[in-house]
Amino acid sequence: MQGQSTTKKPTNLTLDPSLPFGINLSEAAEAGLRRAVADAKARAWQRENADALASSNAWSEAHGLPLDQYRQF
Secondary structure, eight states, X not given: OTTOOOOOOOOOOOOOTTSOSSSOXXXXXXXXXXXXXXXXXHHXXXXXXXXXXXXXXXXXXXXXXXXXXXXXX
16 A cells, blocks of 8 residues: 555654664554554454354365365365
């Protein structure tokens, strides 16, 4: 997503002054937030689809994998 032109919102952060220099704090914060949002979305998807996943897993355990007879490994 980097390289896209987006409107940025100024935000204040309180940081430990002993953190090392040499990094772009805005980029580091944005990258961390992107990871956190992606992780939260993945957890939400798993919660929302837990019943379907459990049903699919139960079917596979009871009947085996579809097309399993054609697997080469």
